[in-house]
Amino acid sequence: MTVQNHLTSPASVYQQIYESDEFVELKRRRRGFVLPISILFITWYASYVGLACYAPQFMAVKVIGNITVALVAGILQILSTLVLATLYVRFTNREIDPEAAHVRRMVEQARRGESEQKLFGGNR
Template sequence: MSSTDLGKNPPSPPTAAEFTAVQASPEFQELRHRLRRFVFPMTALFLAWYLVYVLLGAYAHDFMANKVVGNINVGLLLGLAQFVSTFVITGLYVRFANRELDPRAAAIREHMEGTHA
């Protein structure tokens, strides 16, 4: 495909001033607010859960060594739960981003691209 097939003049890229204006816009601030409202608490929750796991592993040997079924002990189950919680948090974030963040980001992008079309 030649450049003539794409149109006469490609849109010019946004300027630094336009990016700064969008960053200061209420729409962008709302996008940042929603992202932070999800990410910060979820990060704190996961880090606290991980810290509890590490502290139990370091100081509660007897508790972590309790057998649950056969050779499977509490420490192994809690370790596997770390992986499960990571996947759950990832799934929650993807769902949150698809519902809350992506539509707002798309609107901001369309506004920026529309300015230059």
């Protein structure tokens, strides 16, 4: 049976995490990448759907042979999805995951009661 100190209860640990500079920075960095990319992709996708619905003559324009603007735009939709997914994975592997692992280690230490000092904001 484990006796937990009230300073390291799950609620207090998670509250300290939520308010920590490290976690706030982690959320800011992730949001700084995800939000612009999401807006760009949704705009691109909505433009494709909008053109298909409201400008079918434009989408039917033949570019080369029987290849139309709609087909080219559709292929670009698929490719852009793959590119954005790849960029996101690279970004998270390089920028987010190491910081998330650091925060996770701090949580584990705090839950074990290894530190009586302020949990977050110190040196790594």
